[in-house]
Amino acid sequence: MSAIASPRNAVVAARAAFGTSSTGQIYGVLVLVLVVTWSLILATGGNINLTNTLVRSVALGIVAVGQTFVILGGSLDLSVAYQVSVTAVVASVLMDGDPGNIWWSVLAVIALGAAIGAINGIIITAIHINAFIATLGTSLILRGALNATFDNYAGEVPDEFQPLGYSRFLGIPYSVLLLLAIVATGWWILRYTRFGHHLYAVGASEETARLSGVRSGRVLIGAHTICSITATLTGLFIISRLSAGAPWVGPDGNYDLESIAAVVLGGTALSGGRGGVLGTFAGVLILALLDNAFNQLQINTFLKDVVRGVIIIAAVAIYALRQRRDVR
Amino acid sequence: MSTVTGIPPKGYQAIPDDSPARRVLRGMLVTAPIFIVLAILLVWITIENPNFTDPPIFLLFLRRAAPLMILAAGQLFVIISGEFDLSVGAIITTVVIVAARLTNGDPDRTWPVIALLFAGGIVVGLANGLITTRLGVPSFITTLGTMLMLNGATLWWIGGTPKGSLPDNFRQWGRLGIDDVPWLGQLPYSVIALVIVGAFGTWLLHGTSYGKQVFATGGNPRAAWLSGVDVPRVRTVAFVLSAISAVIAGILLGGFTGVSPSAGEGYEFQAISAVVLGGAVLGGGRGAMIPALAGAMTLEALFTLLNLLGLPQPLRYSVQGVIIIIAVGIAAFRGRKTR
Numbered sequence: 027m028s029a030i031a032s033p034r035n036a037v038v039a040a041r042a043a044f045g046t047s048s049t050g051q052i053y054g055v056l057v058l059v060l061v062v063t064w065s066l067i068l069a070t071g072g073n074i075n076l077t078n079t080l081v082r083s084v085a086l087g088i089v090a091v092g093q094t095f096v097i098l099g100g101s102l103d104l105s106v107a108y109q110v111s112v113t114a115v116v117a118s119v120l121m122d123g124d125p126g127n128i129w130w131s132v133l134a135v136i137a138l139g140a141a142i143g144a145i146n147g148i149i150i151t152a153i154h155i156n157a158f159i160a161t162l163g164t165s166l167i168l169r170g171a172l173n174a175t176f177d178n179y180a181g182e183v184p185d186e187f188q189p190l191g192y193s194r195f196l197g198i199p200y201s202v203l204l205l206l207a208i209v210a211t212g213w214w215i216l217r218y219t220r221f222g223h224h225l226y227a228v229g230a231s232e233e234t235a236r237l238s239g240v241r242s243g244r245v246l247i248g249a250h251t252i253c254s255i256t257a258t259l260t261g262l263f264i265i266s267r268l269s270a271g272a273p274w275v276g277p278d279g280n281y282d283l284e285s286i287a288a289v290v291l292g293g294t295a296l297s298g299g300r301g302g303v304l305g306t307f308a309g310v311l312i313l314a315l316l317d318n319a320f321n322q323l324q325i326n327t328f329l330k331d332v333v334r335g336v337i338i339i340a341a342v343a344i345y346a347l348r349q350r351r352d353v354r
Numbered sequence: 355m356s357t358v359t360g361i362p363p364k365g366y367q368a369i370p371d372d373s374p375a376r377r378v379l380r381g382m383l384v385t386a387p388i389f390i391v392l393a394i395l396l397v398w399i400t401i402e403n404p405n406f407t408d409p410p411i412f413l414l415f416l417r418r419a420a421p422l423m424i425l426a427a428g429q430l431f432v433i434i435s436g437e438f439d440l441s442v443g444a445i446i447t448t449v450v451i452v453a454a455r456l457t458n459g460d461p462d463r464t465w466p467v468i469a470l471l472f473a474g475g476i477v478v479g480l481a482n483g484l485i486t487t488r489l490g491v492p493s494f495i496t497t498l499g500t501m502l503m504l505n506g507a508t509l510w511w512i513g514g515t516p517k518g519s520l521p522d523n524f525r526q527w528g529r530l531g532i533d534d535v536p537w538l539g540q541l542p543y544s545v546i547a548l549v550i551v552g553a554f555g556t557w558l559l560h561g562t563s564y565g566k567q568v569f570a571t572g573g574n575p576r577a578a579w580l581s582g583v584d585v586p587r588v589r590t591v592a593f594v595l596s597a598i599s600a601v602i603a604g605i606l607l608g609g610f611t612g613v614s615p616s617a618g619e620g621y622e623f624q625a626i627s628a629v630v631l632g633g634a635v636l637g638g639g640r641g642a643m644i645p646a647l648a649g650a651m652t653l654e655a656l657f658t659l660l661n662l663l664g665l666p667q668p669l670r671y672s673v674q675g676v677i678i679i680i681a682v683g684i685a686a687f688r689g690r691k692t693r
Contacts, residue, residue, distance in 0.1 A: 155682050159678060170673070170674075334502050338495060338499045339496060
C-alpha cells in the first residue's frame with residue numbers, strides 16, 4: 027500500500043482511473059475548449075451556465091455511452107436515431123396521460139429497445155452482415171414502420187413524468203444525475219465485469235478472442251442490447267421535456283452520426299478495442315460547450331457545422347498521430 | 355485458388371486458372387443474387403405497367419436511375435479499396451446549390467461553373483483521401499467531417515435558403531437528350547453519361563493495373579504495400595473518383611429535380627447500399643462494377659415498383675431495409691460456403 031505514495035504509481039493510478047492515457051488527453055482538450063469558449067463568452071458580455079450546458083448534453087450523452095460499447099466491440103449502430111423516435115412515440119402512446127401507466131410503459135419500451143438491440147446483434151453476428159449495413163437496414167425498417175403509423179405528435183406524456191426533464195435535486199437537474207449515473211455504470215461495466223473485458227478483447231481482435239474461449243457473438247449481442255437500451259433512455263428523457271412523443275425527435279437530433287462522432291472525439295478507436303465511456307463523456311461535453319459558445323456568440327448555425335467537422339477530424343488525426351508515435 | 359503446396363516439380367508450369375472469361379463467370383456467380391433480384395423486380399414492374407419495356411419509357415427509368423448508378427460506380431472504388439465515402443450526398447447538395455448561385459440563370463456561365471464544380475470535387479476528393487491516408491483518420495470520420503463542413507459551408511454561404519436558378523443549358527443534362535433517335539425516341543444525356551461512366555469504370559477497375567491495385571489494397575493493405583503498391587495513393591485516387599462521380603450525379607440531379615438544400619440527402623447511404631447489394635464487401639477487397647451498377651438499378655427499380663403498387667410512402671423505407679439485409683445476408687452466406 028505504501029507504494030501508492032510514489033509519484034510514478036500515482037501516474038499509474040491516475041491512468042487506471044481514467045481507463046487509458048488517451049482519456050487524459052481528451053480531458054486536456056476538454057479543459058482547453060472550456061477555457062477558450064468561456065473566455066470568448068465572457069469577453070463578449072455573455073453569461074456562463076454550466077448546468078444548462080450539461081442538460082443540453084444529456085440526450086446525446088446517454089446514447090453515446092451505448093454507442094461506445096458497440097464501437098469498442100468493433101461494431102457500430104446507425105439505427106439509434108430511429109430507436110430514439112420509436113421509444114418517444116411508443117412510450118407517449120402507452121402512457122396516454124395517465125401517471126399510473128408510467129412505470130410499466132417505461133419497462134415496456136426498455137424491453138422493446140433491448141429486443142431491437144438483440145436483433146441488431148443477432149443479424150450482425152449470426153448472419154455475418156457488416157454492422158454498417160445491418161443497422162442501416164434496421165434503421166430503414168424502423169423509419170418506415172414509424173412514419174407509416176405516426177405522422178405527428180402521438181399519445182400524451184403525463185405531467186408526473188416531467189420532473190425527469192425539469193426538476194432538480196440539490197440544485198442538480200435529475201437528467202444530469204441520470205447521465206452521470208449511466209456514465210458511471212458504463213465505466214464500471216467496462217472496467218470491472220467479465221463482459222467488459224471480453225468486449226475489449228472482441229473489439230481488439232474478434233478471432234483471437236474467440237480462439238481464447240470468449241463467446242464473441244454473445245458479447246456483441248450484449249453490447250448492441252446495451253446500446254439500444256441507452257437509445258431508449260434518451261428517448262424517455264426527450265419526452266420528459268415534451269408533452270407528447272413525435273416521430274422526428276430522433277433524426278432531428280441526428281443521434282446516429284453525432285453519437286459516433288462524440289465517441290471517436292472521446293478517443294475511442296472506430297476499429298474497436300481501445301477507448302472508454304469517460305472519453306465519450308468528454309467528447310459529448312466538448313460538442314455541448316461548442317454549441318453553447320456558438321449560441322451565446324450568435325454565430326451562424328451553419329458555420330457551427332463547419333467548425334464541428336474541423337474539430338472532429340483534427341482530434342482524430344491527433345489521436346492517430348500519437349498512436350503511431352506510441353507504436354514506434 | 356490453386357492448392358499447390360510444397361516445392362513444384364521440375365518443369366512445373368503454373369496453369370493460369372484465372373482466364374478473363376472464367377473470372378467474369380465466377381464474379382457473376384458470386385454476385386448472382388443481385389441480378390436475380392433485379393430481374394424479378396423488372397418483370398414485376400412490367401406486369402404492373404406493360405409499357406415499361408417500351409424503349410422510351412425504359413429510358414426514362416434509366417434517366418432517373420442514372421445519378422445513383424454513377425454515384426455507385428465511384429463509391430465502388432472507395433469501398434473495394436477498404437474505405438467509406440459518406441461525403442457524396444453533401445457534394446451533390448453543394449454542386450446543386452453552388453451552381454444555382456453562381457450561374458444565376460445566366461447560360462453563358464454554365465461551362466465555367468461546370469469546370470469549377472469538377473475542380474472543387476477533385477479538391478474535396480483529394481482532401482478526403484489525403485486526410486484518411488496521410489493523417490491516419492478513419493475514412494468514416496474523415497468523410498463525416500467533410501460532409502458536415504460542406505453542408506454547413508454551403509448553407510452558410512447562401513444564408514439557409516437556395517438563391518439563384520439554373521439556366522436551361524445547365525438543366526438540360528438532367529432533363530433532355532438527343533432527340534429523334536430511331537427506335538429509342540429521345541436518348542437522355544444522363545443515360546449517355548451513365549454508359550460512359552459505366553464503361554470507363556469497368557475498364558479502370560477490371561482492365562488496368564490501377565484496378566488490380568485497388569483490389570490488392572482492400573484485400574490486404576500490408577501485403578499490397580510490401581509488394582510495391584502505393585496504398586495511400588491508390589486510396590486517394592479512389593476518393594477523387596468517388597467525388598467526381600458525385601459531381602456528375604449532382605449536375606444531373608440539379609437539372610432533374612431542381613435546387614434544394616436537401617438535394618443530396620441520403621445519397622451516401624443509398625450509394626453504399628447499392629454497392630454492397632452488388633456483392634462488394636465493406637472492409638474492401640471484393641466487388642465488381644457491373645453488379646454494383648445493377649445494385650443501384652435494383653434500388654431504383656424497387657422505388658419504381660413500390661410507387662406502382664401504391665404502398666404508403668414511408669413503408670418504402672422498410673421494404674428497402676428488409677431487401678438490403680436479406681440480399682447481403684444471402685451473399686454473406688454464399689461467401690462463407692464458397693470459402
